[in-house]
Amino acid sequence: MVMKVKFVYLSLLLFGQSLIAQTYNPFSTSNQLIEDAVKNSFVVIHQRYQLQDSAGAFYGADGKDYFGESYSLAVKTQEGYLIDNSALYPWKTDSRFEPYNGSEEYKPVLSESKYRQWNDSVYTDQFAAFKTNEAEIILENASYFMPGSQFGNEGLSVKELADKNEGWLVCVVAGQALLSDSVAKLSLVVYRWEMKTEADKSVYEINPKVPSGKTVVGGIYVLPEVTGIGVLSFRLLATLHSASGEKWQLLPVVNETVEEATVSDKKNCNKQVVKPTLIEKNSN
Numbered sequence: 098m099v100m101k102v103k104f105v106y107l108s109l110l111l112f113g114q115s116l117i118a119q120t121y122n123p124f125s126t127s128n129q130l131i132e133d134a135v136k137n138s139f140v141v142i143h144q145r146y147q148l149q150d151s152a153g154a155f156y157g158a159d160g161k162d163y164f165g166e167s168y169s170l171a172v173k174t175q176e177g178y179l180i181d182n183s184a185l186y187p188w189k190t191d192s193r194f195e196p197y198n199g200s201e202e203y204k205p206v207l208s209e210s211k212y213r214q215w216n217d218s219v220y221t222d223q224f225a226a227f228k229t230n231e232a233e234i235i236l237e238n239a240s241y242f243m244p245g246s247q248f249g250n251e252g253l254s255v256k257e258l259a260d261k262n263e264g265w266l267v268c269v270v271a272g273q274a275l276l277s278d279s280v281a282k283l284s285l286v287v288y289r290w291e292m293k294t295e296a297d298k299s300v301y302e303i304n305p306k307v308p309s310g311k312t313v314v315g316g317i318y319v320l321p322e323v324t325g326i327g328v329l330s331f332r333l334l335a336t337l338h339s340a341s342g343e344k345w346q347l348l349p350v351v352n353e354t355v356e357e358a359t360v361s362d363k364k365n366c367n368k369q370v371v372k373p374t375l376i377e378k379n380s381n
Contacts, residue, residue, distance in 0.1 A: 128265075128287035134331055135267055135319060136285060137215050138253050140171040141275065142180065142227075144187040145209040148373045150202055156373035158193070163208055164373060165191040168275035170315030171212070172336055173252030177244040179350065181315075181338055185232055185241050193371045203373060214248075218280060236299055239338050240348045256320065256332035257351035258294050264320040264334055266290035266303075270311040283314070290318065292335075292347070301347040305337070313337070318347055 145163035148156040158164045167187035172179040188194040188205040197203045210227040211220035232241040266288055271281040286307045305313050316337035324330045335347040 131265055131267065131287050131319075131321075131331070132285045134329075135253065135317065137251075138173045138317070138333075139215050139269055139283070139315075140173060140178065140248070141213050141220075141283075142169050142171050142184045143167075143209075143211040143213075143220055144169075144184055144207060146187050146205050147208040147376065148197065148203040149206050155206075155208070155376045156203070157376050158371045158374060160374065162376050164188075164205070164371070165193050167191065170269055170275070172317055172333065173248050174242075174333065174350075175250055175252050175254050177242055177246075178248065178252065179235070179336055180232075180241050180243055181336075182238055182241075185229055189238075196370045197373075213280075215283070235350065235352050236348050239300075239346070240336060240350075240352075242350075253317075253319070253331060253333040255350045256334055258292070258334050258349050260294055262292040262294070262318075262320060262334060264290060264292065264318050265331075266305065266316065266318055266337075268305045268307055268316040268337065269314050270307050271314050272310070273312055275314050281314075284311075286311070292318065294349075299349055299352045301335075302340070303337070303345050303347050305345055313339075313345065315339075 143166065145166040147162070148164050150156065156164060165188060167183040167190060169181050169184045171181075171184060183190040186205075187207075188198075194205060197205075207227075207229065211222060213220045227243070227247075231245070232243055234240075235242055268286040269283055270286055271283050273281060275281060286305070288306065292301065305316065307313055317333055318335040318337070319331040320334055322330050322332055333350055335349045338346050338348055340346045
């Protein structure tokens with residue numbers, strides 16, 4: 098009996114030491130629990146936009162019925178979902194639109210909104226709940242909240258950052274940028290990350306640690322909390338957004354400052370001016 102107790106104690110001790118070691122290993126498979134708990138909170142949003150002239154006619158480019166498009170990551174919460182600048186205003190991160198920025202002749206308008214959830218391989222055609230006038234600013238040029246029940250109010254609960262936070266950074270990675278591969282297979286890299294807040298600051302630069310050959314496309318910062326016997330909940334503290342160059346920023350989801358984030362680099366970097374082409378109306 099004594100030997101059995103010693104054996105059980107030793108096994109638990111070794112198991113505990115193993116967990117401690119794995120906790121601080123960014124690429125450990127022991128993080129599977131966290132991955133499974135949060136992966137379905139991510140959604141890829143596909144936006145297309147057209148140009149509209151003063152007479153009300155719409156224009157695309159390159160023979161297509163849209164002028165530009167964007168793919169970006171959204172995060173579901175219990176009250177709606179969080180999006181970035183390129184989802185709300187896809188033309189702001191599209192270099193093709195720069196020659197027409199501030200133009201009196203053309204203005205950009207969203208023409209199509211689609212999404213796909215984590216395990217989906219195709220995009221849902223209609224994203225009826227996406228209404229730009231309902232977006233609430235969390236941080237100008239970077240983070241916005243869209244209220245609604247598009248996803249059945251299933252998502253993460255949010256929480257304000259404390260002075261010191263011992264949470265987990267969850268990076269969404271792919272083989273290449275979302276714009277290069279709209280149905281890219283996504284995966285997660287999860288590791289512990291200690292974050293200290295500063296007064297009147299709402300943007301925190303970070304250099305995510307991910308395996309070689311992987312591209313970060315977004316992410317979240319979560320805090321696990323015991324909310325009942327045998328119940329562990331993950332609270333959303335911040336979202337991960339692209340800044341200039343290869344820099345990334347953590348942006349708190351509960352933000353009371355007026356600071357602006359750095360606008361991410363322009364995509365579709367084409368130095369040639371793209372000429373708008375009139376979209377012919379269907380005669381039927």
